[in-house]
Amino acid sequence: xxxxxxxxxxANPGVVLAENGRAVRIIDQTQLPQRLxxxxxxxxxxxxxxxxxxxxxxxxxxGIFAAYAMAxxxxxxxxxxxxxxxxxxxxxxxxxxxxRPTAVxxxxxxxxxxxxxxxxxxxxxxxxxxxxEAFAIHREDIAMNLxxxxxxxxxxxxxxxxxxxxxxxxxxxxxxxxxxxALLLGAERGMxxxxxxxxxRPLLQGARLTAWELHNAGIPVTLICDNMASxxxxxxxxxxxxxxxxxxxxxxxxxxKIGTSGLAILAKHYRVPFYVFAPSTTxxxxxxxxxxxxxxxxxGEEIAEMHYTKRMAPEGINFYNPAFDVTPHELIxxxxxxxxxxxxxxxTQ
Amino acid sequence: xxxxxxxxxxANPGVVLAENGRAVRIIDQTQLPQRLxxxxxxxxxxxxxxxxxxxxxxxxxxGIFAAYAMAxxxxxxxxxxxxxxxxxxxxxxxxxxxxRPTAVxxxxxxxxxxxxxxxxxxxxxxxxxxxxEAFAIHREDIAMNLxxxxxxxxxxxxxxxxxxxxxxxxxxxxxxxxxxxALLLGAERGMxxxxxxxxxRPLLQGARLTAWELHNAGIPVTLICDNMASxxxxxxxxxxxxxxxxxxxxxxxxxxKIGTSGLAILAKHYRVPFYVFAPSTTxxxxxxxxxxxxxxxxxGEEIAEMHYTKRMAPEGINFYNPAFDVTPHELIxxxxxxxxxxxxxxxTQ
Numbered sequence: 084x085x086x087x088x089x090x091x092x093x094a095n096p097g098v099v100l101a102e103n104g105r106a107v108r109i110i111d112q113t114q115l116p117q118r119l120x121x122x123x124x125x126x127x128x129x130x131x132x133x134x135x136x137x138x139x140x141x142x143x144x145x146g147i148f149a150a151y152a153m154a155x156x157x158x159x160x161x162x163x164x165x166x167x168x169x170x171x172x173x174x175x176x177x178x179x180x181x182x183r184p185t186a187v188x189x190x191x192x193x194x195x196x197x198x199x200x201x202x203x204x205x206x207x208x209x210x211x212x213x214x215x216e217a218f219a220i221h222r223e224d225i226a227m228n229l230x231x232x233x234x235x236x237x238x239x240x241x242x243x244x245x246x247x248x249x250x251x252x253x254x255x256x257x258x259x260x261x262x263x264x265a266l267l268l269g270a271e272r273g274m275x276x277x278x279x280x281x282x283x284r285p286l287l288q289g290a291r292l293t294a295w296e297l298h299n300a301g302i303p304v305t306l307i308c309d310n311m312a313s314x315x316x317x318x319x320x321x322x323x324x325x326x327x328x329x330x331x332x333x334x335x336x337x338x339x340k341i342g343t344s345g346l347a348i349l350a351k352h353y354r355v356p357f358y359v360f361a362p363s364t365t366x367x368x369x370x371x372x373x374x375x376x377x378x379x380x381x382x383g384e385e386i387a388e389m390h391y392t393k394r395m396a397p398e399g400i401n402f403y404n405p406a407f408d409v410t411p412h413e414l415i416x417x418x419x420x421x422x423x424x425x426x427x428x429x430x431t432q
Numbered sequence: 433x434x435x436x437x438x439x440x441x442x443a444n445p446g447v448v449l450a451e452n453g454r455a456v457r458i459i460d461q462t463q464l465p466q467r468l469x470x471x472x473x474x475x476x477x478x479x480x481x482x483x484x485x486x487x488x489x490x491x492x493x494x495g496i497f498a499a500y501a502m503a504x505x506x507x508x509x510x511x512x513x514x515x516x517x518x519x520x521x522x523x524x525x526x527x528x529x530x531x532r533p534t535a536v537x538x539x540x541x542x543x544x545x546x547x548x549x550x551x552x553x554x555x556x557x558x559x560x561x562x563x564x565e566a567f568a569i570h571r572e573d574i575a576m577n578l579x580x581x582x583x584x585x586x587x588x589x590x591x592x593x594x595x596x597x598x599x600x601x602x603x604x605x606x607x608x609x610x611x612x613x614a615l616l617l618g619a620e621r622g623m624x625x626x627x628x629x630x631x632x633r634p635l636l637q638g639a640r641l642t643a644w645e646l647h648n649a650g651i652p653v654t655l656i657c658d659n660m661a662s663x664x665x666x667x668x669x670x671x672x673x674x675x676x677x678x679x680x681x682x683x684x685x686x687x688x689k690i691g692t693s694g695l696a697i698l699a700k701h702y703r704v705p706f707y708v709f710a711p712s713t714t715x716x717x718x719x720x721x722x723x724x725x726x727x728x729x730x731x732g733e734e735i736a737e738m739h740y741t742k743r744m745a746p747e748g749i750n751f752y753n754p755a756f757d758v759t760p761h762e763l764i765x766x767x768x769x770x771x772x773x774x775x776x777x778x779x780t781q
Contacts, residue, residue, distance in 0.1 A: 230770035238768075282735065284633060284657035285753065290735070308633035308735055310658040310691025314727075317693065328767070335761030341754050342659025344666065347763035348701045349694055356765040363769040373758035378663075383751025386631065386639075386655055389738045402732025404634065405690050409722035412684030414696035416705040418677070419587075420712040421579035 087221060095119075095299075097254040098139060098148045098221075104158045104214060107151040111138045112254055116295040116397035124152070125159055127175045134182040134189070141255020142329065143224050143362070146188030149179055150217035153196040157213045160206070168206050173197060192220055224257040227362050228264050235265025235325065235360060236274075243322040244277040246312065249340035250292040251327025251360065261360040262327040263296065270302050277303045279315050279403070282395075283340060284308075285385040290396045298400050305401040309342050314408040316353040324350050328361035336373030337361075436570060444468075444648075446603040447488060447497045447570075453507045453563060456500040460487045461603055465644040465746035473501070474508055476524045483531040483538070490604020491678065492573050492711070495537030498528055499566035502545040506562045509555070517555050522546060541569055573606040576711050577613050584614025584674065584709060585623075592671040593626040595661065598689035599641040600676025600709065610709040611676040612645060619651050626652045628664050628752070631744075632689060633657075634734040639745045647749050654750040658691050663757040665702035673699050677710035685722030686710075 092099060097110045106123035113136065114120040122138065124130050130152045133139050139148045156175050162168035176193045183189060199216045203209035239245060251262030259267050269276050278297050283289035290306055297304045307315060315321060324346055330338040337343070337359050350357040370376055389395075396402075417424045441448060446459045455472035462485065463469040471487065473479050479501045482488050488497045505524050511517040525542045532538060548565045552558035588594060600611030608616050618625050627646050632638035639655055646653045656664060664670060673695055679687040686692070686708050699706040719725055738744075745751075766773045 227770040231768060234768045234770075234773075238766075281659070282633070284631070284659060306732070306735055308658070308690070310630070310633060310694055313694030313697060314690065331767060332758075332761075335764060335767060337759045337761070337764060337767065338757070339759065341657070341663065341757050344757040344759040344763070345659055345662030345694065345698055347759045348662060349697055350765075351763050352697045352701075357763060359759075359764055359767040361767065361769060363771055365769075373760065376758055378754045378757065381753045383655070383753055386657055386751050386753055387745040389744060395738060396736040402735050404730045404732055404735055405727045408687070408690050408693040408727065409681075409725055410686045410688065410693040410696045410708075411722065412681075412686070414693070414700050414706060415684060415686060415708055416699075417587075418680060418684060418686065418708040418710065419580060419583045420710060420714075421576040421583075422712055424583075 087218060091222065091225060091258070093253060093258045096257070097144055098151060098257075100151050100154065100214070100217065105155060107148060107155050109133060109139050109148065110254065112140055112292060113138050115291050125155060127152075127156060127178055131179055131182045134179070141250065142188040143256040144254065145183065146192035147217075147221050147224055147257060149189050150192045150196055150220040152179060153193065153200075154210075154214040154217040157200075157210045162206075165204065165206050165209070168209070169200055172200055195220065221257055225259075228256055228259040228261060229268070231261055231360050231362070232259045232264030232268040235358070236269050238356070238358060239265060239269070239276065239323060241269075241274040241276070244279060244320060246279045246281065246315065246321040246324045246346070246355075247293050247297075248281045248289060248324070248326050248343055248346055249283045250288040250296070252293055252296040254292050254296060255327070260296075260327075261362070262325045263293065264360065265325065266297060266302055267300050270300050277305070279305050279307055279321050281307060281309045281312055281342065281346070283342065287395055288340070294400050295397045298397050303401065305403050306396050307403050311403065311405060312346055313349050314405055315403065316349055316355050317408070321355060324355060324357045326357075326359055328359050328365050330370065330376055331359070331361060331366045332370035332372050332376060333366065333368065334372045336376070338373065338376045338378070436567060440571065440574060440607070442602060442607045445606070446493055447500065447606070449500050449503065449563070449566065454504060456497060456504050458482060458488050458497065459603065461489055461641060462487055464640050474504060476501075476505060476527055480528055480531045483528070490599065491537040492605040493603065494532065495541035496566075496570050496573055496606060498538050499541045499545055499569040501528060502542065502549075503559075503563040503566040506549075506555075506559045511555075514553065514555050514558070517558070518549055521549055544569065570606055574608075577605055577608040577610060578617070580610050580709050580711070581608045581613030581617040584707070585618055587705070587707060588614060588618070588625065588672060590618075590623040590625070593628060593669060595628045595630065595664065595670040595673045595695070595704075596642050596646075597630045597638060597673070597675050597692055597695055598632045599637040599645070601642055601645040603641050603645060604676070609645075609676075610711070611674045612642065613709065614674065615646060615651055616649050619649050626654070628654050628656055628670050630656060630658045630661055630691065630695070632691065636744055637689070643749050644746045647746050652750065654752050655745050656752050660752065660754060661695055662698050663754055664752065665698055665704050666757070670704060673704060673706045675706075675708055677708050677714050679719065679725055680708070680710060680715045681719035681721050681725060682715065682717065683721045685725070687722065687725045687727070
């Protein structure tokens with residue numbers, strides 16, 4: 084069993100196993116972009132808290148984190164015999180699963196780790212098998228992202244600019260990411276690619292995480308407010324929109340971060356291709372159409388109050404901040420003045 | 433010459449003349465919604481600063497403010513003779529005009545006040561004439577807004593909900609406003625009207641000002657992030673979109689706060705009527721189409737940093753905070769998985 088090398092994970096992976104196998108090492112995503120803080124977590128309560136407080140976020144990243152968490156809890160266990168050791172780990176798995184019940188990867192990977200545990204007979208055997216399984220889960224995700232990114236690269240060429248929404252990069256997955264994968268892989272190969280990144284209110288994953296990841300990879304990022312996507316497309320500044328997906332219904336209807344559907348409508352209006360990137364496991368066979376997908380509603384305080392520190396975007400990126408835009412007359416039902424409806428057939432006043 | 437009564441201006445007008453005629457009294461819009469702070473301004477530098485720092489904002493409100501400012505500066509002038517008095521006032525007018533060169537109302541109303549000044553022969557005559565002219569400008573704006581609001585009321589009925597963007601209410605104009613006028617006038621008449629208010633990044637005029645004005649008028653407000661407009665329309669939660677306008681080209685193309693064009697595209701997609709409300713003077717005869725309208729670009733810091741205090745919305749309003757939305761498959765060019773393009777013709781995996 085070999086640790087994942089940096090050539091596999093890329094620099095600064097969001098989730099890895101500590102060298103001694105006795106801690107999960109994560110980037111605390113709530114501290115970005117102001118501070119790059121690494122945390123080493125060795126007990127179940129701190130792991131639960133990391134998921135619950137979004138220190139580790141993104142469904143695939145949470146799944147990888149949970150797998151490493153089970154390996155670590157096996158490695159640090161001080162239970163005297165295998166039966167007690169296994170019971171304690173199963174309790175920990177249930178506890179971690181309850182931290183965010185909606186992230187399907189969390190439950191899937193914990194079940195997979197439990198299955199491995201049940202195939203073991205001794206504590207040393209279980210420790211080795213669980214650690215190996217966690218590495219396998221991590222490697223599989225990297226391979227899946229790489230394949231998605233390769234397909235993505237067939238959709239763009241050097242010189243292109245891509246609009247992004249929320250964060251579907253390495254922090255949310257493993258290496259490369261899904262929605263950001265083609266950009267990161269293309270940049271690695273020397274392609275000239277640029278990004279227009281929607282900040283993604285209310286929690287600003289675009290401003291805080293995507294802009295940070297792309298900027299670190301040397302990709303020129305221009306950060307915009309979500310309501311600036313229309314003017315960016317109207318001026319022909321982007322060649323495509325790349326987003327991730329949280330759940331895909333059998334007819335292709337796709338649930339993703341709030342605002343995605345609006346971007347798709349704008350993209351159609353401006354004839355910009357709109358691509359969704361996701362592992363094939365994101366297809367939910369229990370959802371026939373988007374109408375079957377339940378949308379999580381979150382507290383109004385996320386809108387009313389700013390939870391982040393004053394600076395919400397990394398230093399060194401670009402901004403595009405037009406104060407106004409122009410709405411073409413054919414989109415306006417009527418212009419109402421103090422004289423009533425303005426005649427829109429031409430110069431009338 | 434009579435002062436405007438509260439029955440004319442409504443309660444808490446954003447701009448009025450102090451009772452002694454020696455100060456312009458404004459609501460400091462940068463302090464809302466956390467604090468309702470009134471300022472009394474009696475000298476040109478503080479008046480300049482109020483416009484420049486957006487303590488008073490909204491093109492019509494700035495025009496009214498500038499008119500009262502000239503009356504106040506005439507009333508407090510200590511110049512010994514009429515020639516020096518007039519020269520000093522003309523210098524003040526030029527100085528105030530330079531505070532925000534893009535707001536056309538500022539220049540128009542200052543020119544109108546200068547014209548009145550030039551028709552006078554004595555200091556007492558000028559003081560009386562300038563004060564009367566400022567009251568006239570204020571009254572004209574109120575009348576124009578009332579007429580716009582009456583037309584707006586013909587477009588909605590009791591029970592309707594309206595989506596708003598930025599702030600086109602009393603704070604930005606005089607009483608009632610343009611885009612918010614129909615809602616405020618309808619509420620005054622006992623109609624049951626509701627609003628979905630886009631927060632309007634980056635400066636949050638929707639969250640800070642529109643939500644405050646509508647909530648104070650007893651209109652139920654649901655605040656959303658700008659990227660939530662699509663899901664709100666998709667669920668049939670609004671009957672119309674009402675916005676203001678900063679400049680209208682001769683063909684009807686309309687410049688308004690960033691994000692307006694995106695709302696118009698969404699409204700067309702969801703078949704929601706999209707109405708623009710503005711004084712007829714907003715039509716710019718020098719602009720044939722929207723392509724002739726120059727768009728102001730502002731500093732990136734407005735996006736990168738949060739300039740307002742922690743709480744960005746008034747207490748007591750509603751929020752709608754869906755974390756995801758669903759993009760219909762027909763809007764998606766392709767879904768890319770690790771296996772390549774997903775077949776969108778139905779269940780294929």
